[in-house]
Amino acid sequence: MSTHLLVPGAGGAATWYWQRVAALLHAGGHDAVAVDLPGADPAAGLPEYAEHITAAAGGRDDIVLVAQSMGAFFALPACEVIAPRALVLVNAMIPLPGEAAGDWWDATDSETARRAAARAGGWPEATDLDTYFLHDVPADVQATGDEQDHDEADIAFGQPCAFARWPDVPTTVLAGREDRFFPLAFQRRVALERLGLEVTPLPGGHLNALSAPEALTAAIVAAGGVPAAPPARRATVDG
Numbered sequence: 574m575s576t577h578l579l580v581p582g583a584g585g586a587a588t589w590y591w592q593r594v595a596a597l598l599h600a601g602g603h604d605a606v607a608v609d610l611p612g613a614d615p616a617a618g619l620p621e622y623a624e625h626i627t628a629a630a631g632g633r634d635d636i637v638l639v640a641q642s643m644g645a646f647f648a649l650p651a652c653e654v655i656a657p658r659a660l661v662l663v664n665a666m667i668p669l670p671g672e673a674a675g676d677w678w679d680a681t682d683s684e685t686a687r688r689a690a691a692r693a694g695g696w697p698e699a700t701d702l703d704t705y706f707l708h709d710v711p712a713d714v715q716a717t718g719d720e721q722d723h724d725e726a727d728i729a730f731g732q733p734c735a736f737a738r739w740p741d742v743p744t745t746v747l748a749g750r751e752d753r754f755f756p757l758a759f760q761r762r763v764a765l766e767r768l769g770l771e772v773t774p775l776p777g778g779h780l781n782a783l784s785a786p787e788a789l790t791a792a793i794v795a796a797g798g799v800p801a802a803p804p805a806r807r808a809t810v811d812g
Contacts, residue, residue, distance in 0.1 A: 575633065575635045576604040576651040580626060582642030583725035585612030587720050588643065593786035594793070597635040603794065610647065619735065622651040632657045636756040637797035640754075643725070646674045653750035654715065659797045660744045662803065664752050664779050666758065667767045668734040672751065684770055686759035705754045709777055725772060739768065744804045745796035747789065748772045749781040768804035 575599055581587040587607035598605035608629040611617040626746060630636055638657040640648035645665040650662065666677050678684060691698045696708075701764040707715055746768070761772045775792055777785030 574604055575637050576606060576630070576633045577637045577639055577793065577797065578609045578626060578629055578655075579605060579631045580638070580640040580644040580648045581608070581610060582606040582644045583612060583729075585610030585622075585725070586718070590780065591782055592717070593714070594782045594790050597786055598794070601790070601794065611730070612650075614723045615726045615728055617726070619646060619650055622647040622729070623654070623735075626651040627654045637661065637793070639663065639793055640665060642707050642779065643674055643729075646677075646734045647714040651693075651742075652736065652737045652742065657740075660742045661747065661796045662744065663744065663747045664749055664755055664781070666755075668736075669752065669762055669767065670734075670736050670738060671733045673731055673733055681763050683755065683757075683759060686756050686762075687754060690753060690756035694753070700754075706779055708711065709751055710780055712782070714783050723799055724812075739804050741755070743796075744768065744770060745792075746770050746772045747775055747792050747796075749779060749785070750774050751776070751778040752781075754779040770804050773796070 579587055579595060580593040581590045587604065587609045591607040593603040595607050606629050608626050610622050610625055634710055636657040637659045638648055638652065638655060639661040641663040643666050645662050646668050666674060668677065672680065688698045697702050705736050746764045748757050750757050752760070757774055762769045764772050773792060775781060776788045781789050
């Protein structure tokens with residue numbers, strides 16, 4: 574049986590963010606481990622996150638590694654040690670080898686895409702939690718996150734993502750159709766430019782593990798169980 578390692582984005586609150594997907598995976602007879610990370614710790618950065626992810630794998634040799642948003646920067650350095658059977662990226666900041674997360678925004682021109690989508694969709698361009706992250710998350714689910722609301726320490730944004738070449742692992746890129754933070758068209762462009770891969774669109778916004786967990790869980794299970802082509806290896810040190 575595969576173990577699904579569920580890696581969170583900025584803030585590190587995996588147990589909260591992945592709660593609905595983990596429950597559905599367990600209900601379907603799958604193993605799932607949400608990997609909480611010390612996102613608010615100013616002394617813990619990408620190397621420490623990779624150690625947490627590797628420790629959560631527990632030496633298992635049938636891992637499906639799932640990373641959301643900035644979690645892609647956390648998961649890639651762990652891939653060489655874990656050697657996952659499949660890699661699933663969800664509304665992800667797809668890194669280049671050696672890239673810092675703080676540099677990713679300008680490198681991908683994400684702000685231009687976000688603001689254009691806001692003008693087209695009719696919501697404010699100024700970012701706030703409700704408009705860009707919680708707009709489609711049910712109120713009762715939001716309420717469970719009161720103790721999980723942590724900022725990401727600066728250290729993780731400034732460190733290079735320590736991998737030399739994209740791993741030779743079947744990779745699936747999933748994106749929410751209603752993601753206001755990383756609009757779907759933007760995610761499609763980045764996935765093609767950096768990995769040569771098409772995006773699989775799903776219901777929900779940036780936090781679709783909380784707003785549309787059934788569709789996301791089904792896509793994760795499919796990605797982990799059906800052989801897929803590895804990325805086209807555009808993400809290398811040489812670019």
